[in-house]
Amino acid sequence: MIKKLFKNRWIKRISILLFAVFVIFIGFYGSIYFGLWGKVPNKKELASLKQNQATEVLDKDGILLGKFYTFDRQSIKYKDFPQHLINALIATEDARFYEHDGVDNKSLLRVFFKTILLADDSSGGGSTITLQLAKNLYGRKDYGYLSIVVNKVRESIVAKRIEEIYSKQEILTLYLNTVPFSDNTYGIESAAHTFFNKSTSKLSLAESATLIGSLKANHSYNPRLFPERSQLRRDVVLQQMAKYGYISKELSLKTMQTKIELDYQYYAPNQGVAPYFRNEIKKQVVKFLDEKAIKKENGEKYNIYTDGLKIYTTLDIQLQKYAEEAMQEHMKNLQTTYEKAYGKNAPWLTNEKLKLSLAKKLKKYQRLEKQGLSEKQILDSLQQPKETELFTWEERKIEKVSTLDSLAHYLKFLNTGLLSLEPKTGAVRAYIGGIDYRYFKYDHIVQSKRQVGSTFKPIVYTAAIENGLEPCSYFPIKAVTYTDVENWKPTNASENYDEELNYSLEFALSRSVNTIAVKVLQEAGIKNVIEQAKKIGIESEIKEVPSIALGSAELHLSELAKAYTSFVNEGRPSTPFFITKIEDKNGTVLAEFKPETTAEEAYSDFTKEVLVEFMQTTVNEGTAKRLRSQYNLTNDIAGKTGTTQDNKDGWFVGIMPELVTVTWVGNDDHRIGFSSTGIGQGANSALPIFAKMLQKMNADERFNAITQARFEEPSTEVKEAIACEISEKDGFFKRLFGGKEKEEKKFKKKKKKGFFSFLKGDKDEDEQAD
Incomplete structure (x- = not known):
C-alpha cells in the first residue's frame, strides 16, 4: 500500500520536497549550531557568565547617590526578590516556565496554529523566560532577511544549554538582573531604584506588577512617560496573576484600584544629586586603583563602568539636598538682581x-x-x-x-561652590561644585583658585596672637600710606568710624576692618603669617606681600575649608575626606580609607578660643549679623565674610562645632565682578546659601546633633584676655607727637619690583554696610 502510495507522482514529489526541506533545515540548524553564522557560547562560557554591572556610589548611610555604568545594571540575589515579583513575571511572560527545558514546544505549536494559521492574536507568544535571557545576554545580530530565523535558532540553542547548567531559580536570577527596563535601566534592582527609589526587596505588589508589565515594550509602557498606559498594562499583569492562582481575584481587583505612584530617581552622570561630588569620586577611585595597581583575580584592571564596584562615601545625601535647594533658591534670585543692576551696560x-x-x-x-x-x-x-x-x-x-x-x-551667569566638612575628621558632608553640572562642568571646589578676600584675616590674627600680640591690643583705624610699597594706601569701604580712635582686635576682625588687618599683619610678620597658613593646611603658594592681609592669596575652596576646621578641632586641620571604603561586586573590600588629621596643633588652645570668640562676634554684631537679624538663626555660629577687589568674589565661612561650611559666589570670568558692593559683598552673595541650608537643617530633627551643638565655654584666661572695650583714644602726647605715623609708614619688608600691579587685584573692603 505504502509502495503504491509513493508511486503516485504527486505524493512522491511532495515527499522529496519535504525530505529536502528537512535536510536543508538540519543543515541550516547545524550551520548555526557549529558557529558558521557566528560563535554560539558553549556550556563552559555560559557557566561563567560575566555581565557588566554599574558601579554604585553610596552616601555615608549606604543610600544610593548615583552610578557609573555602560549599562545601568545592579545584580542582586534570588533571596532579594519578593515572591509576588517572581509570580508576576511567570504569570505574564512564561506560565509554563517550570515545565519546559528552555523552549516551550507546546506554546510554539499553539502560536503556529492559532496565530499564523488562524490569525488569532489571543494565543500569546512562544518565547520563554530562558529564550529572553539568551537574547538579553548576547543580543541579536543582523543577518539580512534571515536575521529573525538565525537569531531565534541561535537563542533556542543557548536557552537549552542554559537550562542544562542552571537551576530555575538561577535562571530567574540571571533574567531579572539582565532584562532591560524603561529609561535605559538594566535589571530589576536598577529599575526599582529608578522608578520607586527603593530596593527590589521592598517593592509592593503594585510596583512589581508595574515593572514586570513594562517588559512587554519598555518604551510604550514607561510609567514615567505614559502613566495611564502603564497602569492598564499593570492591571493585565494582576489579572494574569489571578488567572494562574498566584493572587486572589479580590486582591487583584483591589490593587487595580490604586494609581501608580512613582518616586523617580534618574542616575545619569550629569544629573541627579551631587553630580560634581560624584565626578570627583570617579577621578579619585580611578587614580587610586591605578596607582595602587589593584586588579581582579584574573589580573585585569578594574573598570569603574562595568565591574559593579561599591564606593562608600562620606556625603550625607539629605544635607546635600538641602544645600542644593538653598543654592538654587538663592542663586536664582541673585542672578536676577545681578543682571538688573548692570542693565544695558552689562x-x-x-x-x-x-x-x-x-x-x-x-x-x-x-x-x-x-x-x-x-x-x-x-x-x-x-x-x-x-x-x-x-x-x-x-x-x-x-x-x-x-x-x-x-x-x-x-x-553672564554667576557661579558658586559650597563645601561642608565634619571638622574632626574632614568628612565631606555636602559638596556643590557649580550651579548646574550639565552646563558648567568646571568644579569650583578643587579646580578653581580665587582670591579669598577677608576670609584670610582670621589666619593673620591667629599668627599675630601666636606670636605674642595680646587679644586686647588696640590699633588706630586711620589709613596710612606705606612708602616702601609704592605708596600703597589700603582703605576701608565704610567711613562710619572715628579716625581718632584705636580699635580692638575683636572689633576690627568682626567688622572686617582693612586698615587694621594690614597693621596686624605687620605686627605678626608676613613670614610668620605664611608659615601659620601652611600649618593649617594651605598648600598653594602665598606671596610675601602686605596685601595678603586683605585676601590677595588665590586658594582652592577646599584649602580654605581645611584651614577653618582647625578652629573647632583642637587647632588641627582636617583634610577633606571623600571615601570610606571600596568593595568589588561580591562584597570583597578592595580598600578602606581613614581621616587625615594633622597630629600637631597648628596653634595653641588659647589662640583657638580667642579666634572662635572673635568670629562669633562677627556673626552676632559684625559683617555676618544678618544670620541673626534676617535669617533668625539662633545656633552657635562663628564665621567670616569676604569680598575681593571690584566685588569679583563673595565668600562666607560658617563655623559650627560639628560642621564647617565654605561658600563662594562669583563670575567664572575673573574680569567680571558685581556692579556694587551692596550686591557683591560676601554677606549678600555667599552667606545666604549657608543661611538657607542651616534653616532647612534646623527644621529636620535628624540634624539635631549638628544644629544644637554648642561651642565650648572659653577658659577663664581667655575671658579675661578679651574683656576690653571696643575702642580707646590715644593719650594727648601720643596724638601730639605721633601724628606722622598715621599718615605714612614703612612696611617691615623689602620692596619688590612690580609689586603695585599685583596689589591692584587684592584690595578688600570693610563690609560694615551689611
Whole structure:
C-alpha cells in the first residue's frame, strides 16, 4: 500500500520536497549550531557568565547617590526578590516556565496554529523566560532577511544549554538582573531604584506588577512617560496573576484600584544629586586603583563602568539636598538682581574685547584660523544662528542663537561652590561644585583658585596672637600710606568710624576692618603669617606681600575649608575626606580609607578660643549679623565674610562645632565682578546659601546633633584676655607727637619690583554696610 502510495507522482514529489526541506533545515540548524553564522557560547562560557554591572556610589548611610555604568545594571540575589515579583513575571511572560527545558514546544505549536494559521492574536507568544535571557545576554545580530530565523535558532540553542547548567531559580536570577527596563535601566534592582527609589526587596505588589508589565515594550509602557498606559498594562499583569492562582481575584481587583505612584530617581552622570561630588569620586577611585595597581583575580584592571564596584562615601545625601535647594533658591534670585543692576551696560553685552578673547579660545575659531580665514570671516561664521539648548534658571530652552550669542549668554551667569566638612575628621558632608553640572562642568571646589578676600584675616590674627600680640591690643583705624610699597594706601569701604580712635582686635576682625588687618599683619610678620597658613593646611603658594592681609592669596575652596576646621578641632586641620571604603561586586573590600588629621596643633588652645570668640562676634554684631537679624538663626555660629577687589568674589565661612561650611559666589570670568558692593559683598552673595541650608537643617530633627551643638565655654584666661572695650583714644602726647605715623609708614619688608600691579587685584573692603 505504502509502495503504491509513493508511486503516485504527486505524493512522491511532495515527499522529496519535504525530505529536502528537512535536510536543508538540519543543515541550516547545524550551520548555526557549529558557529558558521557566528560563535554560539558553549556550556563552559555560559557557566561563567560575566555581565557588566554599574558601579554604585553610596552616601555615608549606604543610600544610593548615583552610578557609573555602560549599562545601568545592579545584580542582586534570588533571596532579594519578593515572591509576588517572581509570580508576576511567570504569570505574564512564561506560565509554563517550570515545565519546559528552555523552549516551550507546546506554546510554539499553539502560536503556529492559532496565530499564523488562524490569525488569532489571543494565543500569546512562544518565547520563554530562558529564550529572553539568551537574547538579553548576547543580543541579536543582523543577518539580512534571515536575521529573525538565525537569531531565534541561535537563542533556542543557548536557552537549552542554559537550562542544562542552571537551576530555575538561577535562571530567574540571571533574567531579572539582565532584562532591560524603561529609561535605559538594566535589571530589576536598577529599575526599582529608578522608578520607586527603593530596593527590589521592598517593592509592593503594585510596583512589581508595574515593572514586570513594562517588559512587554519598555518604551510604550514607561510609567514615567505614559502613566495611564502603564497602569492598564499593570492591571493585565494582576489579572494574569489571578488567572494562574498566584493572587486572589479580590486582591487583584483591589490593587487595580490604586494609581501608580512613582518616586523617580534618574542616575545619569550629569544629573541627579551631587553630580560634581560624584565626578570627583570617579577621578579619585580611578587614580587610586591605578596607582595602587589593584586588579581582579584574573589580573585585569578594574573598570569603574562595568565591574559593579561599591564606593562608600562620606556625603550625607539629605544635607546635600538641602544645600542644593538653598543654592538654587538663592542663586536664582541673585542672578536676577545681578543682571538688573548692570542693565544695558552689562559687560557680556557691551565688552566686545572680552567676547572676542573668549571666541578665540573656541576650537572652531582656531580651526578656521588655521584654514587661513581672517578674523572678520571667522566672526561672520560664528554669527550664524543654529538651534541650541540654553541654560536658564527658569527652565531649559531651545533657541536659535549664534555661537557668539551663546558665549554672551553663558558669560553672564554667576557661579558658586559650597563645601561642608565634619571638622574632626574632614568628612565631606555636602559638596556643590557649580550651579548646574550639565552646563558648567568646571568644579569650583578643587579646580578653581580665587582670591579669598577677608576670609584670610582670621589666619593673620591667629599668627599675630601666636606670636605674642595680646587679644586686647588696640590699633588706630586711620589709613596710612606705606612708602616702601609704592605708596600703597589700603582703605576701608565704610567711613562710619572715628579716625581718632584705636580699635580692638575683636572689633576690627568682626567688622572686617582693612586698615587694621594690614597693621596686624605687620605686627605678626608676613613670614610668620605664611608659615601659620601652611600649618593649617594651605598648600598653594602665598606671596610675601602686605596685601595678603586683605585676601590677595588665590586658594582652592577646599584649602580654605581645611584651614577653618582647625578652629573647632583642637587647632588641627582636617583634610577633606571623600571615601570610606571600596568593595568589588561580591562584597570583597578592595580598600578602606581613614581621616587625615594633622597630629600637631597648628596653634595653641588659647589662640583657638580667642579666634572662635572673635568670629562669633562677627556673626552676632559684625559683617555676618544678618544670620541673626534676617535669617533668625539662633545656633552657635562663628564665621567670616569676604569680598575681593571690584566685588569679583563673595565668600562666607560658617563655623559650627560639628560642621564647617565654605561658600563662594562669583563670575567664572575673573574680569567680571558685581556692579556694587551692596550686591557683591560676601554677606549678600555667599552667606545666604549657608543661611538657607542651616534653616532647612534646623527644621529636620535628624540634624539635631549638628544644629544644637554648642561651642565650648572659653577658659577663664581667655575671658579675661578679651574683656576690653571696643575702642580707646590715644593719650594727648601720643596724638601730639605721633601724628606722622598715621599718615605714612614703612612696611617691615623689602620692596619688590612690580609689586603695585599685583596689589591692584587684592584690595578688600570693610563690609560694615551689611
